[in-house]
Amino acid sequence: MAYPFAHPREVRIVSKHFGDAGARPVDGWVERGGYRAARKALPEMTRDQVIATVEASGLRGRGGAGFPTGLKWKFMPKDDGKPHYLVVNADESEPGTFKDREILRWTPHQLLEGAIIGAYAIRAEHIYIYIRGEFVDVIPVLRRAVVEAYERGFLGEDVLGTGLRIECTIHVGAGAYIAGEETGMLSSLEGRRAEPRMKPPFPAQAGLFGMPTTVNNVESLAAVPHILVNGADWYRQWGTEQSPGTKLFSCCGHLRRPGNYEVAMDFNLKDLVFDLCGGPRPGRRLRAVIPGGSSVPVLTADEIDCPVSYEGLVQAGSMVGSGGLIAMDDSACLVRAVRRMVEFYAHESCGQCTQCREGTAWAARILRRIEEGEGRDSDIPLLLDISENMAGKTICVLSDSAAAPIVSSIQKFEDEYWAHIRRRSCTAVS
Amino acid sequence: MRDWHPAVAAAEPSQKAERDPAAPLFGGVYRERFERILGRYPTKRAALLPVLHLAQEVRGWLAPETMTRVAELLDLTPAQVRAVASFYTMFNLKPVGSYLVQVCTNIACDLCGAGKVLERFLSETGTEPGAISADGRYTVVETECLGACGFATAVLINDRFYESVTPENVPALLAELP
Ligand SMILES: Cc1cc2nc3c(=O)[nH]c(=O)nc-3n(C[C@H](O)[C@H](O)[C@H](O)COP(=O)(O)O)c2cc1C
Ligand code: SF4
Ligand code: FES
Numbered sequence: 001m002a003y004p005f006a007h008p009r010e011v012r013i014v015s016k017h018f019g020d021a022g023a024r025p026v027d028g029w030v031e032r033g034g035y036r037a038a039r040k041a042l043p044e045m046t047r048d049q050v051i052a053t054v055e056a057s058g059l060r061g062r063g064g065a066g067f068p069t070g071l072k073w074k075f076m077p078k079d080d081g082k083p084h085y086l087v088v089n090a091d092e093s094e095p096g097t098f099k100d101r102e103i104l105r106w107t108p109h110q111l112l113e114g115a116i117i118g119a120y121a122i123r124a125e126h127i128y129i130y131i132r133g134e135f136v137d138v139i140p141v142l143r144r145a146v147v148e149a150y151e152r153g154f155l156g157e158d159v160l161g162t163g164l165r166i167e168c169t170i171h172v173g174a175g176a177y178i179a180g181e182e183t184g185m186l187s188s189l190e191g192r193r194a195e196p197r198m199k200p201p202f203p204a205q206a207g208l209f210g211m212p213t214t215v216n217n218v219e220s221l222a223a224v225p226h227i228l229v230n231g232a233d234w235y236r237q238w239g240t241e242q243s244p245g246t247k248l249f250s251c252c253g254h255l256r257r258p259g260n261y262e263v264a265m266d267f268n269l270k271d272l273v274f275d276l277c278g279g280p281r282p283g284r285r286l287r288a289v290i291p292g293g294s295s296v297p298v299l300t301a302d303e304i305d306c307p308v309s310y311e312g313l314v315q316a317g318s319m320v321g322s323g324g325l326i327a328m329d330d331s332a333c334l335v336r337a338v339r340r341m342v343e344f345y346a347h348e349s350c351g352q353c354t355q356c357r358e359g360t361a362w363a364a365r366i367l368r369r370i371e372e373g374e375g376r377d378s379d380i381p382l383l384l385d386i387s388e389n390m391a392g393k394t395i396c397v398l399s400d401s402a403a404a405p406i407v408s409s410i411q412k413f414e415d416e417y418w419a420h421i422r423r424r425s426c427t428a429v430s
Numbered sequence: 431m432r433d434w435h436p437a438v439a440a441a442e443p444s445q446k447a448e449r450d451p452a453a454p455l456f457g458g459v460y461r462e463r464f465e466r467i468l469g470r471y472p473t474k475r476a477a478l479l480p481v482l483h484l485a486q487e488v489r490g491w492l493a494p495e496t497m498t499r500v501a502e503l504l505d506l507t508p509a510q511v512r513a514v515a516s517f518y519t520m521f522n523l524k525p526v527g528s529y530l531v532q533v534c535t536n537i538a539c540d541l542c543g544a545g546k547v548l549e550r551f552l553s554e555t556g557t558e559p560g561a562i563s564a565d566g567r568y569t570v571v572e573t574e575c576l577g578a579c580g581f582a583t584a585v586l587i588n589d590r591f592y593e594s595v596t597p598e599n600v601p602a603l604l605a606e607l608p
Contacts, residue, residue, distance in 0.1 A: 093575060096538055170437065
């Protein structure tokens with residue numbers, strides 16, 4: 001399947017049917033093996049068995065934080081008599097990330113099946129799918145799939161004849177990156193500004209409408225049916241002890257073959273960039289790679305000979321994050337790139353924490369003046385100082401995310417900053 | 431006729447070229463959808479985002495009277511509704527042209543030349559960012575990452591999503607709008 005680019009070195013589990021429009025309708029999905037996991041899990045497995053299998057697989061949350069999915073499910077109370085909720089995080093808006101949108105638009109039932117199994121495991125009576133409002137082409141696809149799932153009895157009053165009731169509602173977001181943060185999402189779902197909340201209490205204790213809630217990313221849930229059908233050991237044949245399985249990397253920026261690639265989690269980052277994505281465009285040299293969305297530290301072209309595992313990327317000085325890989329070749333100005341990302345965070349800060357609200361706006365202003373050749377020698381220490389104040393002291397980590405590209409780019413591309421400040425020029429090659 | 435199953439009663443893009451700033455909130459099929467949306471949440475307030483979307487789908491933007499009406503419908507104060515509506519970029523607090531053109535200029539699209547795409551939209555429509563063109567047809571704005579970074583430049587025009595837009599595509603793309 002030549003979705004738009006595929007590569008033999010990929011391990012396509014979640015992305016197997018990308019580019020295959022036949023997988024979208026429920027019949028097509030069932031023909032391709034869909035809903036086998038739900039049929040197995042709901043009548044045949046206990047909730048604890050489902051959770052134990054997912055926990056044994058080592059699946060980690062693909063939304064950015066990498067928290068083990070099985071463990072998160074285990075935190076949900078068992079006999080509290082309260083309504084429980086599963087919130088599907090389909091608000092994908094981390095710059096550089098475009099994987100969940102692809103899962104939803106090609107294989108909406110893959111997500112639904114994972115969500116139904118998740119809802120069963122955590123005793124949720126209602127699944128809210130919080131989808132980005134800007135996904136105007138995907139919303140109708142998901143709408144059709146949800147209606148089909150109700151018609152086939154995968155959702156509703158009597159799921160798969162088990163007597164269990166699971167409702168599902170599509171909730172359309174309205175343009176706020178911070179609604180993707182899990183507690184911001186809960187605020188937003190309750191009809192408020194998407195302001196993140198202090199933890200504890202964690203959502204599993206007091207989440208949506210004050211009830212026990214789990215928030216899971218689309219890609220995390222999409223992996224669940226495969227794990228249940230094939231087993232935890234099967235999933236563990238890929239990746240490492242701490243990073244089992246496969247992960248989608250959505251690769252963009254200066255690449256010959258941008259797109260989504262699903263690889264084992266011990267795959268080499270350099271191979272991903274050069275072999276799968278084809279490296280930089282003809283005549284260009286790779287300059288920098290951000291492996292996991294705009295919130296993670298930037299790596300130089302010399303630093304990418306490492307595995308894409310959680311631990312491998314940390315050791316290399318960055319993070320897996322959302323898997324949104326942004327490549328920059330020698331035509332990219334790092335100051336401009338960082339300024340663009342920091343402006344984004346300044347725009348998206350919810351404003352509750354002073355360090356974040358003021359810090360992001362101030363840093364963006366300084367970066368802009370440096371870019372425009374109006375920077376001062378003192379601006380580099382100032383940026384580092386602001387960044388230090390922004391990290392680790394706020395309600396959510398948006399503030400830290402904004403600091404990551406600033407600090408890492410100064411560490412690794414300081415010459416770029418000095419070229420702008422001292423010589424009103426730029427090291428980018430036009 | 432579309433199936434407005436209660437589960438999906440809110441699942442509709444809210445920016446449409448056809449709109450009626452004086453339409454009732456809510457009449458006909460919209461009334462039905464409103465009722466169905468309310469039935470999906472344990473609190474009325476939780477329906478605020480979907481109901482604001484619905485109001486915008488009907489009227490094109492959220493005028494102060496519109497927000498006051500939504501407040502009445504959901505037992506909120508107009509100030510509460512305004513505070514929420516103003517937090518989210520997709521809610522238009524002022525009128526926009528029949529076609530709202532949103533060009534992603536975030537990092538990946540910026541690296542691939544989104545600035546030129548934006549310029550071309552502005553010059554073809556003869557507008558400034560955020561303004562309404564003289565014929566009332568267009569409003570062009572920059573937007574944050576649209577989640578299609580590998581297919582730069584990503585552009586949203588009302589309820590249509592475009593990928594891999596280049597400055598050269600712009601005239602044809604505008605011409606094919608009804
Ligand atoms: C500022 C911010 C934005 C986030 N945006 C998203 C997002 O768009 N999608 C997502 O799945 N997770 C996002 N997250 C992560 C969520 O908070 C949460 O960890 C995730 O949805 C949990 O699902 P998972 O365990 O399956 O990864 C964001 C986090 C932060 C701090
Ligand atoms: S860190 Fe920023 S985005 Fe997060 S809660 Fe504080 S102000 Fe809001
Ligand atoms: S940066 Fe343009 S769609 Fe993501």
